[in-house]
Amino acid sequence: MTGFFQSGPVHVALAAGAVTAVVSGVVGVLVVVRGQSFAGHALGDLGTLGGSGAFLAQVSPLWGFVGVGAVVAGAMELFGVQRRRGRDVATGVVLGAALGVSALLLYLDTTSTSTAGATVTVLFGSLFAASPASVPEMAGLGALGLVALAVVYRPLLLSSVHPELASARGVPVRSVAFGFLVLVGVTVSLTSMVVGTILSPALLVGPAACALRVSRRPPVAMVVAAGVGLAATWAGVALAYASYRWPPSHSGWPISFFIVAIVFVAFLAVELPSRIRRRRAPGGA
Amino acid sequence: MSAATGTRTGVPPNAEAALRLEGVSVALSGRRVLDDVSFAVERGEFVGIIGANGAGKTTVFRVVLGLLPAGGGTVERPRRHIGYVPQKVAIDPDTPLRARDLVTLGIDGERFGIRLPSRARRARVEEMIEAVGAGRFADARVGTLSGGELQRVLIAHALVGEPTLLIMDEPLANLDIKSGHEIVELVARLTHERGLAALLSAHDMNALLPHMDRVVYLADGRAVSGTTGEVVRSDVLSELYRYPVRVLEVDGTVLIVGGHEVRVR
Numbered sequence: 001m002t003g004f005f006q007s008g009p010v011h012v013a014l015a016a017g018a019v020t021a022v023v024s025g026v027v028g029v030l031v032v033v034r035g036q037s038f039a040g041h042a043l044g045d046l047g048t049l050g051g052s053g054a055f056l057a058q059v060s061p062l063w064g065f066v067g068v069g070a071v072v073a074g075a076m077e078l079f080g081v082q083r084r085r086g087r088d089v090a091t092g093v094v095l096g097a098a099l100g101v102s103a104l105l106l107y108l109d110t111t112s113t114s115t116a117g118a119t120v121t122v123l124f125g126s127l128f129a130a131s132p133a134s135v136p137e138m139a140g141l142g143a144l145g146l147v148a149l150a151v152v153y154r155p156l157l158l159s160s161v162h163p164e165l166a167s168a169r170g171v172p173v174r175s176v177a178f179g180f181l182v183l184v185g186v187t188v189s190l191t192s193m194v195v196g197t198i199l200s201p202a203l204l205v206g207p208a209a210c211a212l213r214v215s216r217r218p219p220v221a222m223v224v225a226a227g228v229g230l231a232a233t234w235a236g237v238a239l240a241y242a243s244y245r246w247p248p249s250h251s252g253w254p255i256s257f258f259i260v261a262i263v264f265v266a267f268l269a270v271e272l273p274s275r276i277r278r279r280r281a282p283g284g285a
Numbered sequence: 286m287s288a289a290t291g292t293r294t295g296v297p298p299n300a301e302a303a304l305r306l307e308g309v310s311v312a313l314s315g316r317r318v319l320d321d322v323s324f325a326v327e328r329g330e331f332v333g334i335i336g337a338n339g340a341g342k343t344t345v346f347r348v349v350l351g352l353l354p355a356g357g358g359t360v361e362r363p364r365r366h367i368g369y370v371p372q373k374v375a376i377d378p379d380t381p382l383r384a385r386d387l388v389t390l391g392i393d394g395e396r397f398g399i400r401l402p403s404r405a406r407r408a409r410v411e412e413m414i415e416a417v418g419a420g421r422f423a424d425a426r427v428g429t430l431s432g433g434e435l436q437r438v439l440i441a442h443a444l445v446g447e448p449t450l451l452i453m454d455e456p457l458a459n460l461d462i463k464s465g466h467e468i469v470e471l472v473a474r475l476t477h478e479r480g481l482a483a484l485l486s487a488h489d490m491n492a493l494l495p496h497m498d499r500v501v502y503l504a505d506g507r508a509v510s511g512t513t514g515e516v517v518r519s520d521v522l523s524e525l526y527r528y529p530v531r532v533l534e535v536d537g538t539v540l541i542v543g544g545h546e547v548r549v550r
Contacts, residue, residue, distance in 0.1 A: 033380055150399050158394035161376060161387065161427075165442075168350045168369040169395040212379050216426055221381040 004241055013127040013255065015135045017233035020190040020203070023142040025226030027149060027187040028208030029218060030180065034160045037205045039076060039181060042095055043188040044200035046072045049098045050189075051122035051197055052105035056112065061122060062134055065189030065197070066141065072098075073185030077178040125196035125256045127237065138190055145186050152176050157218060194233065195256035203229060206263035213270040232262040303328050303450045303482030304349060308358035311344055317506055318344045321358070324501045324510035326482040328449060331473050333493040334486045336503030337526065342486040343372070345503070346454050349484075363450050366395075368443030368481075372454035374435065378428035384438045385423045388413055391442035413445040417471060433464030437471070444475065451476070453485045457492055465492045472496075490517075494539050517541065 004010055031040050047065045054064025109118030120126060149156075159166035159173045167173045184204075191200035211225035236259035243253040302325035311319040319341050326332045336342050347353040349362055350369060376382075388410045393400065414423045417437040422430060427438060436456055443451055453472070457465040469485075473496035476483040487493055490500070500516040502509045504525040509516060516522070517539065522530040526543070533540045 029381070033377075035377075151397050153399050154390065154394050154396055157382075158390050161380065161382065161390070162371060162374055164352075164371045165369065165374075166395065167352060168371070169366055171395045212381050215381055216383050216424070217386060218381050 004238065007241070008132070009128040009130075010237065010241060012130050012132050012135055013237045014234060016127060016130055016138050017194055017237055017259075018230055019135070019139045019142045020194045021207070021229030021233045022226045023145050024187050024191050024204045025207050025211070025224075025229040026146060026222040027183060028204045028206075028229075029211060029221045029225050030149070030156060030160065031184055032205060032208045032212055033157075033218070034180075036181070036184065037201065039073075040184055040188055040204045041201040042076065043069050043073055043185050044192060044197045044204075045095055046098050047188060047192045047197040047200065048102040048122055049105070051192060052102050052109055052118065055109045055118045055122060056105055060131065060134055060137070062137055062141075062189060062193055065192045066186055069185030069189045070182050071185075073181040074178060077174075077181045120254075121196070122192075123196045123198045124254055125192065125194055125199070127194055127255045128240070128252075130193065134193065138193060141186055142190060145183055145190075148179065148183055152179055156180055195259055199256050199260050202260045202263055203233075206260070206267055207232065210263075210266050210270050213274055228263070228266055232259050232266065235259075235262055302326060302361065303363060304484065305361040306345075306349070306355075306358065307360075309345075309348060309355045309360060310357040311341075311348060311353065312356050313344070319348070319355075319508075320506040322503075322506070322508040323358075324499075324508060326450070326484050326499075328480045328482050329477060330498045331476045331483045331496050332485070332499045332501060333490055333497045334484060334501040334503060335490045335493075336486075336488065338488060340503040341506050342503055343454060346452055346484075346486070349450075349452060363448065366446055366448055368440075368446065368448035368451040370436070370439045370443050370451075370453040370456060373458060374439060376428040376435070378426065380426065380428045382427050383424050384419060384427050384430065384434075385410060385414065387427050387438055388419075388423075388441045388445055391445040393446075410441075410445060413441045416444075416475065417441045431464075432459040433461075433468060436460065436464070436468050440468075440472065440475075444479075444481075449480075449482060451481050451483045453483070455486055455488070457487055457489070462492070469493055469496055489541075491540055494541075 031037060047069055050064030050066070050068030051061040052064070054061045106119045106122065121129065155166060155171040155176050158169070159171055159176055163173050188200050188204060191203040195203050207225040207228035208221070210228050211221040215221040215224050236255050239258040240253055240255040244251065246253065305325040307323050309319055309322045310317065322345065334342055334345060344353065348355050348360060350367060351362070389406065392406060392409065414420055417440050419434065419437045419441055422434050427435065430438065451472070456468055460468065469492050472483055472485065475481060485493060490497070494513065494517065497513050500511060500513050502516050502525050509521070509525065517532055519530060519532045522532065522541065528543060530541060530543045533542060
């Protein structure tokens with residue numbers, strides 16, 4: 001086994017992880033502020049469809065994630081998945097149907113390649129197996145996403161605070177929301193590359209949730225979220241690398257496990273003290 | 286209180302109005318919500334728009350803001366943006382936005398792209414925060430403010446862009462009596478100091494009475510507008526509400542009370 005810093009797959013994992021952590025931290029803050037964690041979750045689930053389809057077509061899962069993510073995000077906004085009633089129906093019917101098709105595609109993936117690799121890669125990610133070519137692709141998508149966010153930032157923030165306040169000022173609230181959800185779709189496809197579709201919401205929402213506990217301004221929260229995501233991802237890569245010497249099989253633990261576990265611990269670390277403080281505060285809610 | 290002789294003036298002639306509605310009608314899904322509504326608000330004037338729930342107050346605002354097209358009649362409104370404070374703003378306590386940031390969004394929150402902070406903008410925000418008396422909680426998260434504090438911040442947000450017209454939808458709905466009076470006094474002062482035209486809606490006009498220059502009364506989609514003395518009378522209000530309403534004067538303060546059970550001790 002070569003050293004950590006000499007390993008090609010480690011370089012790819014660190015670079016892809018860094019791009020993803022920064023973009024998902026920045027976008028995730030607005031996802032949480034807008035109360036769209038559910039949409040992020042749904043987009044992750046639906047990404048399974050794109051990822052498994054891409055596997056069958058033998059193209060990078062990234063393009064499957066992006067294609068499905070952007071299209072579905074647009075459709076979700078059009079059909080009003082944000083509204084609670086629409087959300088219930090969409091969850092039961094559309095997500096179920098999409099996951100059913102995903103199950104079929106994953107089965108076909110597995111039978112055509114006669115390994116279980118596709119299922120694990122799509123659902124839980126396998127960053128060490130990502131191709132070096134995917135790094136510039138992910139970086140390009142991420143940069144595009146950040147530029148798009150910078151363009152809609154102020155109207156988006158205003159309409160997140162109060163949609164009517166924004167539309168009274170002439171903000172095209174629905175178009176802004178539509179554009180943002182497509183951006184969330186692209187971001188989830190990046191996080192799906194790192195931790196897989198099932199865990200992708202954790203990397204989108206987790207660092208942002210930590211950041212919102214400790215910062216009072218959106219730009220600060222974005223930087224903190226990106227930092228938490230980056231620390232978790234890189235530490236996850238390092239631990240996964242070290243875990244090749246660990247029992248039971250000496251074949252390495254999944255990176256996604258470490259990343260999501262670290263994000264969860266970070267969330268507990270900021271959440272618990274503030275809960276305890278609130279409980280101790282006299283008459284505190 | 287002077288009892289004017291029943292003349293219900295709609296739009297005062299030759300006034301320099303910041304807002305003027307003439308014969309505005311709106312139908313929503315076949316139902317007439319506004320029927321031939323006319324009134325005007327001049328600069329420096331504090332106008333209350335009063336009416337029961339469902340009388341059409343919010344519809345009037347939506348027409349004025351351009352969110353709803355008027356089916357008939359004309360609406361003259363400022364070309365520059367209108368300062369607007371919506372009804373029942375609830376902001377999540379976790380929203381990472383200080384009161385100061387919300388006021389800053391009032392300058393150009395509708396523009397695309399990002400803007401780097403500048404000293405001039407910061408000074409403008411600071412001046413506005415002082416003007417509404419929000420200095421003490423300017424750095425608190427907006428979601429943690431009390432109802433009265435949030436109203437002050439929303440007023441600063443609405444006014445920092447220097448509009449000529451300020452519209453507030455039920456600003457007193459969530460406030461206790463003291464905070465309500467403070468907000469009304471603040472708006473009345475800003476109206477006169479800055480030559481604003483202010484239009485506030487309320488279903489209970491007691492808090493507005495001492496400061497109101499004119500009243501627009503809405504009932505069943507029809508409006509009666511006039512000076513406070515012309516409209517705030519037991520007979521006029523009872524007819525509008527189709528319910529006994531009495532205008533009382535207690536220790537020099539005018540009070541409006543409804544129902545048969547009212548007794549004056």
